[in-house]
Amino acid sequence: MLTTAAVCHAPHQSFKFEDIELAEPQGTEVLVRITASGICHTDISVQQGKIPFSLPGVVGHEGAGIVEAVGRGVTSVRPGDKVLLISPSCGGCGPCTTGHPALCEKPALRWSGVRNDGSPVATLQGQALGMRFLGQSSFSTHALVEERTVLAAPEDIPAETLAPFGCGVVTGAGAVLNVLQPRSNQSVVVLGAGAVGLSAVIAAALTPATKVIAVDMVPERLALARELGATDTINGAETGDLTAAIKEAAGGGADHIVETTANIKVLEAALAALSRGGSMGLVGAPGGGEAATLPVVPFISGAKNLRGVVMGDGTPAFLQALMELYRQGRFPVDKLIRTYPFEQIEQAMADASSGKVIKPVLTFNP
Ligand SMILES: [Zn+2]
Ligand SMILES: [Zn+2]
Structure with missing residues (x-):
């Protein structure tokens, strides 16, 4: 045809x-x-x-x-x-x-x-x-x-709202709900308040994590992150020391970080702000085979975790759950x-x- x-x-x-x-x-x-x-x-x-x-x-x-x-x-x-x-x-x-x-x-x-x-x-x-x-x-x-x-x-989800569930939404939501799985009273830092990052913010707000910290350089996006459940925001354009700003907002160190910016400097600064036993999920893919520096000894002694996340490790059942959460007004x-x-x-x-x-x-x- x-x-x-x-x-x-x-x-x-x-x-x-x-x-x-x-x-x-x-x-x-x-x-x-x-x-x-x-x-x-x-x-x-x-x-x-x-x-x-x-x-x-x-x-x-x-x-x-x-x-x-x-x-x-x-x-x-x-x-x-x-x-x-x-x-x-x-x-x-x-x-x-x-x-x-x-x-x-x-x-x-x-x-x-x-x-x-x-x-x-x-x-x-x-x-x-x-x-x-x-x-x-x-x-x-x-x-x-x-x-x-x-x-x-579901018939009642408008097509234009439905469409992004297949990549951007499942990627951000799954990074938090399937991969990092924050526990009670933990902190979740989301680097980048684009579609993937804001989906991660909405997801983090559905968990028992009590600190959801969004990082971006655009004030409007940070305001939207708050509306969607972020408890704190950091404007990277106004922050000289991102590591210190994350540590301060998270109350010592970040338990979970979702990296969506694909910016190596942001990644490295945030990595240094992980708590003992903390985890970072890498979602944003930099072009051109860029590499990040990993400070090995603090990583070992701090028992930190770093893992790549593909499509939020989502399954059809997980997508069905996200669509239902949307219908309930929770996503x-x-x-x-x-x-x-x-x-x-x-x-x-x-x-x-x-x-x-x-x-x-x-x-x-x-
Ligand atoms: Zn995509
Ligand atoms: Zn297969």
């Missing part, structure tokens, strides 16, 4: 709207009419040439929509169902079979650009396109995805979102890059 996609032809080029030929669903594939797609920094990184992907291609990995058709092997959804697109997984590897599908050992599902059998998902004038970006390629009026990338969603991610018509993708990307908007979400006319 023909569908309209925002095609990225080469790094540093604007998106071009093209009518691409999308394959029909086979086997366990699902054809989804996209109704909303969030924009995440990983999409921007491809356009900026910082993350390699087969181009020309279609990115976008925070899709939500309506199932239009399914392959014969699909059992979990049917045409007409409202769905959230989630991180792809194989279902058969070690992490997948032990409850960690976000850590799936088949990176080809995220990056290969083609179907599992190697055939193209879509073509443009006969040329195969790089598709199924992070399992999706949702900057398109339709996406052809695997069944495991699709999760049935108000709608406060992070600004919508743009699909046609205004360039403006939305620019506003995401500059930080003017926390979570831009594209909306699609039927």
Whole structure:
């Protein structure tokens, strides 16, 4: 079928709207009419040439929509169902079979650009396109995805609110609720009050941690962090010594830190503010293979923990819980979102890059 996609032809080029030929669903594939797609920094990184992907291609990995058709092997959804697109997984590897599908050992599902059998998902004038970006390629009026990338969603969550649950929301919420798991009276420091960081703040406010400290350089974002449950804020632009500021706010040292800024200086300063036995979860990915310095002896003597977090180690069940918490008014991610018509993708990307908007979400006319 023909569908309209925002095609990225080469790094540093604007998106071009093209009518691409999308394959029909086979086997366990699902054809989804996209109704909303969030924009995440990983999409921007491809356009900026910082993350390699087969181009020309279609990115976008925070899709939500309506199932239009399914392959014969699909059992979990049917045409007409409202769905959230989630991180792809194989279902058969070690992490997948032990409850960690976000850590799936088949990176080809995220990056290969083609179907599992190697055939193209879509073509443009006969040329195969790089598709199924992070399992999706949702900057398109339709996406052809695997069944495991699709999760049935409640009818009453608006598509534009639903879309970011698949990456930004689950990444921030899962870092706190699945990975760090703060205990009673502990402190949680969130570095960066973007979509991932603010999702972490909302999550931390649902735990028995009694100090939730947001760090950013934009006063409006810090004000929003307070509204969403932060008990303290630190404006990094007004702080000469971030380590000392975190220690002071946390009352000695931080029990948990969620790093979303991808800024090595921020990471290193915060690392030095960890309490004995404290943990830092790394979420923000710096480009260009940057390395951080780890002071080994204080790290050992302080029994500190450092771990990478992928997609919040989220499962479909965890996403269902987050969607229900949203419906109950306890996970108000709608406060992070600004919508743009699909046609205004360039403006939305620019506003995401500059930080003017926390979570831009594209909306699609039927
Ligand atoms: Zn993302
Ligand atoms: Zn797997």
